[in-house]
Amino acid sequence: MSIYALQKAIRDVNRDPAKRAAFFESPAGLAAQYALSEAERDALQRRDYATLYALGVHGLLLRPFSILHSVSEADYLRAIRGQG
Amino acid sequence: MALSFACALGHAPGIVAWREAAPAEQRERLYQAFGELRARLEAARLEALVLFTAEHWANFFLDHISPYCIGRAQEFSGPIEPWLKIDQAAVPGAPDLAEAILTACQEHDIEPAFSYELRLDHGTMVPLHFLTPAMQLPIVPIVINTLAPPLPTPRRCFLLGQAVGEVVRRDARRIGVIATGGMSHDPGERNHGVIDESFDRQFLDAMKDADAQRLKNYTVPQLHAAGAGAVELLNWIALGGALGGARGEVLAYEPVVPWATGIAAMAFNVVSAS
Numbered sequence: 001m002s003i004y005a006l007q008k009a010i011r012d013v014n015r016d017p018a019k020r021a022a023f024f025e026s027p028a029g030l031a032a033q034y035a036l037s038e039a040e041r042d043a044l045q046r047r048d049y050a051t052l053y054a055l056g057v058h059g060l061l062l063r064p065f066s067i068l069h070s071v072s073e074a075d076y077l078r079a080i081r082g083q084g
Numbered sequence: 085m086a087l088s089f090a091c092a093l094g095h096a097p098g099i100v101a102w103r104e105a106a107p108a109e110q111r112e113r114l115y116q117a118f119g120e121l122r123a124r125l126e127a128a129r130l131e132a133l134v135l136f137t138a139e140h141w142a143n144f145f146l147d148h149i150s151p152y153c154i155g156r157a158q159e160f161s162g163p164i165e166p167w168l169k170i171d172q173a174a175v176p177g178a179p180d181l182a183e184a185i186l187t188a189c190q191e192h193d194i195e196p197a198f199s200y201e202l203r204l205d206h207g208t209m210v211p212l213h214f215l216t217p218a219m220q221l222p223i224v225p226i227v228i229n230t231l232a233p234p235l236p237t238p239r240r241c242f243l244l245g246q247a248v249g250e251v252v253r254r255d256a257r258r259i260g261v262i263a264t265g266g267m268s269h270d271p272g273e274r275n276h277g278v279i280d281e282s283f284d285r286q287f288l289d290a291m292k293d294a295d296a297q298r299l300k301n302y303t304v305p306q307l308h309a310a311g312a313g314a315v316e317l318l319n320w321i322a323l324g325g326a327l328g329g330a331r332g333e334v335l336a337y338e339p340v341v342p343w344a345t346g347i348a349a350m351a352f353n354v355v356s357a358s
Binding site for chain 2: 004
C-alpha cells in the first residue's frame with residue numbers, strides 16, 4: 001500500500017509549481033520520484049481518474065488534480081463513478 | 085456576558101465564486117440571511133471572533149494531521165484559492181485568546197495542536213467575506229480534522245466546544261463564536277451534487293433546540309453518510325458545546341444543487357442564555 005505516496009505525489013503536483021511543471025513535462029519522470037506500486041504509477045502517469053479514485057485518492061485532491069488538466073465536472077464524475 | 089454572538093453558516097466556494105450558477109431565489113434568501121447575521125454581529129460590537137472551521141488540504145497533509153489545531157498567529161492570510169473571487173486579505177489574529185483557549189483545553193484533558201502560521205482557504209474566508217467584509221475583526225481559527233480518518237468524535241468536539249465556551253464567557257472582551265461548513269455534500273466524491281435535505285433539517289433541529297444529547301450522539305459514519313463534506317458538521321457540534329444551551333434560529337436553509345451543498349445560516353440567542 002503506497003496510497004500515502006500516491007496522494008503525496010498528487011498533492012505536490014496540485015500545490016508545487018515546480019512539481020506541476022515536471023509532471024506536465026514528463027508524467028513518468030515525476031511519478032518515478034515517489035515510491036509507488038506499479039498500478040499506482042501507471043494510473044498516475046495516464047491520469048486514470050477511475051483507478052486513482054478506486055485506489056483511495058481523496059476527492060479533494062483528485063478533483064483539483066483533474067481541474068489542472070481541464071477535465072469537466074461531468075467527465076470527472078463519470079470517471080470516478082465507473083461510467084467513463 | 086463575554087459570549088456576545090454566535091452563528092453557523094455554510095462555506096461552499098460556489099456561494100461567492102459561482103454566484104450566478106444558483107437559482108436567484110435561493111441565492112437571495114441565503115444572502116439575505118448572511119446579511120442578517122452580519123447586522124447582528126455588528127450590533128454585538130465584537131472584539132474577537134473564534135471560528136470552528138475546516139480546511140481542505142490547505143495547511144495540513146497526511147504527513148501531519150491533528151484532530152484540532154488552534155491558530156495563534158498575529159495575522160492570517162487568505163484566501164489561498166486565486167479563483168475564489170475574494171480579495172487577498174490579512175486578517176488579524178488574537179494570540180492571547182488562542183493561548184487562553186489552549187490552556188483551558190489542557191484543563192479539560194484535551195490537547196489540541198497549535199499553529200503560528202495558518203493559511204485561510206474558502207472554509208474560513210467565505211464566512212468572513214459575509215460577516216466581516218473589512219476583515220478587521222481579530223480571529224482565532226480552530227481547525228477540526230474533517231479530511232483524514234479517524235476524525236474526532238462528535239462527543240469530543242462537543243467537549244472541545246465546552247472548553248472554548250468557558251474561556252469566552254470569562255473573558256472581559258465581547259467575543260463571537262461561529263461554526264462554518266456543512267451541510268450535506270460530497271465534494272469531489274461519487275455523490276457530488278447529492279443533497280440530503282432530510283438529514284440536514286434533522287441536524288438543524290438539534291442545533292435549534294440546543295439538544296446536547298442528540299448532537300453528541302451523532303457518529304462520524306452517520307455524518308459521513310450525508311457526504312464526505314457533511315463531517316464538517318463536527319464544527320457545528322463544537323459550537324453546540326460552546327453555546328451552553330443557547331437555542332438557535334434557522335435564518336435560511338437551501339439545498340443549492342449548482343453549489344452541490346445544503347447551505348444553512350443559523351443565529352443563536354446567546355444573550356438570553358448567559
